[in-house]
Amino acid sequence: MTTNPSPDTDLAFGGDRASVLLATARAMVEDLHLGAVHRWKAANPGGLAIGYMPVYAPRPLLEAIGCLPVAILGGGDQIDIIRGDSYYQSYICHIPRSTIEMGLGGHLNCLDGMVFPSLCDVIRNLGGMWKMLFPERWSAYLDLPQNFALHLGGKFYASELARIAKELEGRGAKPLTAENLRIALKNENRRRKAIAVLDELRRREPWRLPASDAYLLVRAGSMLPALEHAEMLEEFALAVKGRQTRPFDNVRVVLVGSFCEQPPFDLIRTLEKAGCDIIEDDLMLGLRYIEHALDEESGDPLETLAHGFIKFGAATASRYIGEADKGAALISRVKATEADGVVFAAASFCDPALLDQPMLEAALDKAGIPFTSFKFAENTGQFQVIREQAGAFSDSVKLWGAVQ
Amino acid sequence: MSTALPVRNRPGVATKASSQKDASQDRQKQMLAEHFDKLERAPQTGQKVVYTFVPGNLTELLGALDLLPVLPEINALQSGMRQKSAGYIAEAEKAGHSEDVCTYVKCDIGMLRSGNIGPTGTKIPPPDLLLLSYTGCFTFLKWFELLREEYQCPVVMLHVPYQPDGHVTPEMRQYVVNQLKDEVIPALEKLAGKKLDMAELQRRLRLSAQAEDDLVAVWESAKHKPSPIDGYFGGVYYIGPIFTAFRGSEEACAYYSELRGEVEARMARGEGPSTPDGLMGEQRYRLVVEGPPNWTSFPDFWRMFAKEGAVVVNSTYTRVGGLYDQGFRHSPEEPLESLADYCLGCYTNLGIPSRIDLIEKYIKDYQADGFLINSVKSCNSFSAGQLLMLREIEQRTGVPGGFIESDLVDPRYFSKANIENRLQSYFQMIDARRLRA
Numbered sequence: 001m002t003t004n005p006s007p008d009t010d011l012a013f014g015g016d017r018a019s020v021l022l023a024t025a026r027a028m029v030e031d032l033h034l035g036a037v038h039r040w041k042a043a044n045p046g047g048l049a050i051g052y053m054p055v056y057a058p059r060p061l062l063e064a065i066g067c068l069p070v071a072i073l074g075g076g077d078q079i080d081i082i083r084g085d086s087y088y089q090s091y092i093c094h095i096p097r098s099t100i101e102m103g104l105g106g107h108l109n110c111l112d113g114m115v116f117p118s119l120c121d122v123i124r125n126l127g128g129m130w131k132m133l134f135p136e137r138w139s140a141y142l143d144l145p146q147n148f149a150l151h152l153g154g155k156f157y158a159s160e161l162a163r164i165a166k167e168l169e170g171r172g173a174k175p176l177t178a179e180n181l182r183i184a185l186k187n188e189n190r191r192r193k194a195i196a197v198l199d200e201l202r203r204r205e206p207w208r209l210p211a212s213d214a215y216l217l218v219r220a221g222s223m224l225p226a227l228e229h230a231e232m233l234e235e236f237a238l239a240v241k242g243r244q245t246r247p248f249d250n251v252r253v254v255l256v257g258s259f260c261e262q263p264p265f266d267l268i269r270t271l272e273k274a275g276c277d278i279i280e281d282d283l284m285l286g287l288r289y290i291e292h293a294l295d296e297e298s299g300d301p302l303e304t305l306a307h308g309f310i311k312f313g314a315a316t317a318s319r320y321i322g323e324a325d326k327g328a329a330l331i332s333r334v335k336a337t338e339a340d341g342v343v344f345a346a347a348s349f350c351d352p353a354l355l356d357q358p359m360l361e362a363a364l365d366k367a368g369i370p371f372t373s374f375k376f377a378e379n380t381g382q383f384q385v386i387r388e389q390a391g392a393f394s395d396s397v398k399l400w401g402a403v404q
Numbered sequence: 405m406s407t408a409l410p411v412r413n414r415p416g417v418a419t420k421a422s423s424q425k426d427a428s429q430d431r432q433k434q435m436l437a438e439h440f441d442k443l444e445r446a447p448q449t450g451q452k453v454v455y456t457f458v459p460g461n462l463t464e465l466l467g468a469l470d471l472l473p474v475l476p477e478i479n480a481l482q483s484g485m486r487q488k489s490a491g492y493i494a495e496a497e498k499a500g501h502s503e504d505v506c507t508y509v510k511c512d513i514g515m516l517r518s519g520n521i522g523p524t525g526t527k528i529p530p531p532d533l534l535l536l537s538y539t540g541c542f543t544f545l546k547w548f549e550l551l552r553e554e555y556q557c558p559v560v561m562l563h564v565p566y567q568p569d570g571h572v573t574p575e576m577r578q579y580v581v582n583q584l585k586d587e588v589i590p591a592l593e594k595l596a597g598k599k600l601d602m603a604e605l606q607r608r609l610r611l612s613a614q615a616e617d618d619l620v621a622v623w624e625s626a627k628h629k630p631s632p633i634d635g636y637f638g639g640v641y642y643i644g645p646i647f648t649a650f651r652g653s654e655e656a657c658a659y660y661s662e663l664r665g666e667v668e669a670r671m672a673r674g675e676g677p678s679t680p681d682g683l684m685g686e687q688r689y690r691l692v693v694e695g696p697p698n699w700t701s702f703p704d705f706w707r708m709f710a711k712e713g714a715v716v717v718n719s720t721y722t723r724v725g726g727l728y729d730q731g732f733r734h735s736p737e738e739p740l741e742s743l744a745d746y747c748l749g750c751y752t753n754l755g756i757p758s759r760i761d762l763i764e765k766y767i768k769d770y771q772a773d774g775f776l777i778n779s780v781k782s783c784n785s786f787s788a789g790q791l792l793m794l795r796e797i798e799q800r801t802g803v804p805g806g807f808i809e810s811d812l813v814d815p816r817y818f819s820k821a822n823i824e825n826r827l828q829s830y831f832q833m834i835d836a837r838r839l840r841a
Binding site for chain 1: 500501502505506509536542543546558559561563565566569583586755759779781787788789790796809
């Protein structure tokens with residue numbers, strides 16, 4: 001099992017189970033050949049592994065038909081981009097380049113299909129490019145609704161989900177049954193709860209569970225079945241309580257804008273070293289996207305899954321705001337987590353994040369919440385400027401105050 | 405005996421007599437002036453103003469309810485042509501908008517913050533409603549979120565599903581129709597203060613189809629050699645009325661009927677299209693172009709083609725407001741379904757494989773010598789994937805592909821010398837292929 005390393009590994013960490021789990025998570029995240037997926041396929045002969053691009057994909061649907069959903073989050077700073085760059089102009093973000101690089105380099109050969117959820121025009125068009133580049137592999141565009149009336153967007157989305165399940169059934173997945181979907185919803189609820197426990201711990205004691213650790217633990221689970229991931233997180237939450245550590249005099253920040261292309265891991269560490277406790281973020285938003293448990297006993301679990309997206313979907317840049325107040329959700333998160341300020345970290349050329357940012361900044365300004373912003377690419381290698389900027393922000397918040 | 409070509413036949417050299425404007429050009433100018441005049445007077449006349457987008461616009465519906473449309477992309481491109489966009493973009497960037505994002509959006513926001521003076525020099529009133537027809541471009545969604553913050557006005561959204569596989573499913577169509585029935589039409593009726601008269605909508609749809617017939621005849625005239633039109637630089641003028649405020653009106657029908665007559669007369673005379681310097685001479689290269697043009701240096705950009713004798717026989721940009729040449733017509737028989745099909749079928753709402761198929765078809769049907777992409781920094785909907793399209797189309801057709809980069813309305817991204825060099829190299833490549841053949 002991927003989350004249960006050998007006793008030797010345990011010994012290497014002096015019996016510290018939390019550190020072992022963290023090391024396992026990190027190894028999984030850095031493994032661009034998706035060893036965890038290979039292991040799952042070996043243990044589940046005939047099972048399909050289905051990759052998906054950010055932000056959100058209906059994982060319970062895929063699990064219910066016997067598939068392993070695998071979040072594809074680009075190659076980060078782990079891969080040299082050669083072929084990927086030849087498909088994109090300089091003004092397009094980095095994640096599609098590294099995804100194509102991984103595809104053409106064989107890193108994703110263990111995947112039996114790909115889902116491209118509606119997020120932005122770049123990811124949408126990548127879906128079409130994927131069809132051209134890998135015509136023999138199954139892939140689908142998933143049109144997430146932007147109309148949030150249950151009888152309109154909800155109904156359309158349910159039909160989208162049914163279509164995806166049917167297409168995959170044609171590729172060897174199990175037929176979708178209400179019973180299996182209910183089980184998948186239950187497992188996803190458990191995972192959601194385990195992530196929430198971890199998030200709460202991070203908010204309460206960020207020195208015990210820094211964001212960088214939480215990030216690895218959550219991201220590793222994006223290539224695991226929900227139940228297995230939940231068990232891993234539950235075990236970690238127990239183990240980490242014994243960690244010997246002490247509080248630091250850091251500011252508490254919410255990190256916004258990294259919901260798709262992920263910053264390099266060292267960038268997250270850089271922010272922490274610069275005096276910022278990231279007590280909330282939208283990294284790995286996909287696994288936190290549905291902000292409420294879904295009814296595990298539902299008579300129509302497909303409708304429950306579809307309506308869950310409509311009713312409980314997280315406020316984020318790729319989701320239409322409708323008549324709601326822009327920035328209200330962010331301010332509410334800042335207040336609920338007792339954050340001192342906000343750090344905007346958007347990938348360069350990320351349309352959703354960068355078009356959203358001025359509206360969020362205006363709302364924060366109005367609410368008297370300090371913020372700072374910078375851009376990154378997943379393969380950014382120099383962090384000194386960001387460290388200085390974050391350090392200056394942290395100092396200024398400490399000196400001149402935070403939320404008014 | 406001189407070996408020089410007669411003036412009429414030399415590439416890029418116009419005849420003196422041809423610099424006169426066509427009657428349809430004057431008609432269009434007059435139509436636009438009247439529309440912007442109505443907009444300026446709207447606060448006094450009480451006519452309500454709806455901002456919306458070109459792809460997936462619902463002009464017949466707005467017209468049937470006496471609502472006046474404003475198209476922010478058109479204002480932005482006009483600002484680019486009038487050399488105003490650099491200042492407007494700077495204004496928006498000063499206010500915190502990223503240099504990485506769409507310059508149409510920043511130009512529009514800068515224009516709003518600078519007094520909202522439109523292309524004819526008159527003031528554009530603020531919207532009474534934002535009609536967010538979300539078709540083929542993610543940025544539209546953010547754009548109207550931004551405008552809602554600026555104007556603090558109501559907004560109604562129409563989510564148009566994307567066509568990844570080149571066909572419209574019954575679920576997609578029904579989703580759009582249901583949104584029209586349950587949300588869009590009620591919001592428009594509330595604004596207009598009256599119920600939608602379905603007969604009036606049908607009448608307008610009938611007029612739309614009539615104008616669409618004429619427009620298609622204009623597009624297809626480019627199959628003739630020499631082409632009597634330029635389907636890109638000239639094409640952007642031809643799409644003006646039908647993409648903006650006039651589809652479904654008698655004025656649009658009159659315009660397209662007149663335009664068609666002019667084009668057919670040119671074809672009968674064996675003449676080429678108008679260029680910034682008069683009628684085009686010898687046509688040495690027939691091109692299909694993908695991507696929007698640059699607006700800040702539009703005449704210079706056009707001249708780079710015209711002076712080399714390159715005529716654009718078809719372009720994808722002129723299909724963002726509807727693929728009429730592929731058979732679609734607005735239909736009074738099924739009014740809402742017809743509007744839904746229209747929204748679903750706009751060019752930028754099509755998946756990359758469908759776009760490649762369409763361009764391949766254009767190259768073959770219009771006997772093009774080359775295929776050129778103008779990749780604009782601002783528009784990921786168009787641009788992401790174009791390098792793959794280029795390779796695939798070259799492979800399928802054997803026609804040489806060219807690639808240039810610029811932007812919609814940000815002059816910082818238009819490098820005249822660079823683009824001109826690339827184009828000249830590209831034309832030489834076509835020549836070399838011909839010699840080899």
